[in-house]
Amino acid sequence: MDVELLEIRQHMGRFPPFDGLSDDLLDAIAEQVEVSYFKTGSDILEFNETVNDLCYIRSGAVEVYRRNGELYNRLGEGDIFGHFSLLRNHKVSLPAKAIEDTLLYFIPDAVFQRLCEEDDHFADFVELERPRLETIAEQQKKSNDMMVTRIRKLVTRYPVMVEASTSVQRAAQQMSEAQASALLVLKEGSENPRFSFKDSEGQTWQMCGILTDSDFRNRVVAEGRSPQTPVGEVISSRLITVQSDASVYEAMLTMLRNNVHHLPVVYRQRPVGVVHLSDIIRYETHSGLYLVSNIFNQSSVQELARLAPDVRAAFVRMVQEDANSQMVGSALSTIGRSFTRRLLEMAEVELGPPPVPYCFMVNGSMARNEQSIVTDQDHALILSDDFDPKQHDDYFYALAKIVSDGLDACGYAYCKGDVMATNPQWRQPLRVWKAYFQDWMANPTPERLLHSSIFFDLDSCYGEDVYVESLQDLIAHTAPKSPLFLAAMARNALNRTPPLGFFRTFVMEKDGEHNNTINLKRRGTAPMVDLVRIHAMACGSKAQNSFQRLNDISKTQLLANGMSDKLSYAFEFMCMSRLRHQMIDLQESRQPDNNIEPENVADSERHTLKDAFQVLSNAQKFLKFRYPMPAQRQGR
């Protein structure tokens, strides 16, 4: 191999998508590369010109434009362009210009096509945004903690074991005593070496079967066997086990594949426990379960506040174990709701029972089950229509104050917009709330809705759930028929736009400006939430969670086919990026925030984030078009 080719190879091998290529493919590229120099300001690709190469920036910087001259992307060392045209009609749709003296490597089309055919990762990378986001979202789903956690972690106790000669009655008694739903049946000897083991006293046993609750029903009672039947006669000869170091995921697959609900866990050949399908389900959905039960065991605000570090630790653990954003969001929201509930219980103990029924409503991210570790409190009180301010308001103000101060002590900062039950405007009987919503939807202006849009994410946290449900019904019924309202919401949703992407260590804005950091909530997840909410309201969905809303939207004709999937991949990726950076902040003992610094963004992450921004940006354009502002009304 020629030395200079190694240099080309080494350079390309450092940048995606080439970093994942085999050595053979990298050689094939380096062999065929053509080189060209472009002076600052010179055109590299002109609109509609024929392209036959993929362009790779060896040094310098390049800007890519849309046909209308709008900046599409700014690229630096190691970036590629021209692949969209190669994948389509070989005509330049996005012209490119050198903005610094630039040296380009041209990879001929034939090599490019070969790379696409032979390397899936490369093909995913160069195709338009969807596949890449999809691949990564899928990978995240697959690599969540079920893949890495060993099944032995779910084994909480030693298995109940009986000899094969034991009567089924005696075995049933033992199971009841141990509150076990399955037991293992053993006999002496080692005829079946696969299942034989030595116990602590050196005696050789072999496992010959498992007996479960349902076996008693099916194989004993239903068949009319005597209680004295030895268990050895009723067990099935088929025995499926799992090694203790297998992953939770493997264990789950084993159960599904063999259609069994109980699985003996063995270390080498010695049984160490039995897991049930429900153990796995519980593990998957309630990683924060222990924390929640702990919250309900505390009896003062001080004690609750002491749990704050545990919340952060649980958060870091979930992100490290590659939980997806929905798992993290719903776990943190559950924790937040538990704090709120516990505070309400404590307040009721202190203030006495409420004079009229009420519902404590949560709004914003908690209502959507999308909380992160950086969050403030948004809530309101919906009171019974029997509420009499003179008589009852002191009670509810005191109640709201206890909860709000308590949440602040536990790390949920006061809401800057004063969306809290302590605000008299947001502590009202149900009929007033209904009037609020009707007014917002009937007489919308973008300015008025700016501060009330947070109420369109609403869920009950404690008390009379039906109050919130009736408001949700009202919205689902009225919003689809209120084009003016949807248009005003859409206009507000366009106030915050994503950046274009990254360039070197900067965030690239659409006007070509550079910034050092980006607030990923303000510029990514929040505008996405706004956008999804509008479509969801337009189709009468009552879901609050953005993923569920997207799911509802996908069942309608509102968006082009596949669009809601695209949005949910983009949303998932932006959420995960934000969570990961918050985790890094916590690990490095910094105050976590919503900012990410481009130098901390890995190459692959920045490409995918850029794709996500692009999806969001396109969806925003569609929003404007889908919910146009009707002609200005005269007079006001």
Next chain:
Amino acid sequence: MRGIRPRQKITQADWNGYMAQRARKARNPAIQRFFDTPLPDPDTPIAEVPMVALDMETTGLDERRHAIVSIGLVPFTLQRIKLAERRYWVLNPSRPLAEASIAYHHITHSEIAQAPDLEEILDDVLAQLAGRLVVVHFRNIERPFLDAAVKARRGEGVLFPMIDTMSLEARLHRQTLWARFRRWLGRPPVSIRLHASRERYGLPGYQGHHALVDALATAELLQAQIANHYRPETPLKDIWC
């Protein structure tokens, strides 16, 4: 190489006339073929000239005492450098190789022991150069060394026009009024060596002193020089020598 200055340009030679005359007189068939392949007309715009970047590593600086160790060449045009068509040969210099030059060129005794003499590959080299304008960085190595080596083997030498990226750089940085003013002030002259010249155009740093790497580096440098200081329409006669 320090201390060596490009020699004064002698005259604007009538290269096409010289080539035609050599083609008539040549006795060696390979050399005859080389001179018989027509060169672009001196008025051809540089953007239309087929070129080949050439670099040689030698055992020293004097063509009478030293020999060629390796040759690298990369065909190119102003638009594209065609790496796929690159050629590279390690040669047996048949003269002792100083330890210092081994460290310098990264070529070892064992590589050279198995390498051919220039004689064996000369036809191939000439065929690659024929009809293309040769581009070098500092022609006072490549030109005399190749001429002397061919003369020693075939009885007649080869001289042909070249574009010298170093002398293009010297025109900009050594022969201007500003350069003379700097000299008068006692400032060190601007470096016109390959690496330093490339840096001025924002070209990446390569590991130098490998004939093929340097040939590629020279081709890139010429593209940058033309893009920055000339035009695609600049006639060949303005820049060859």
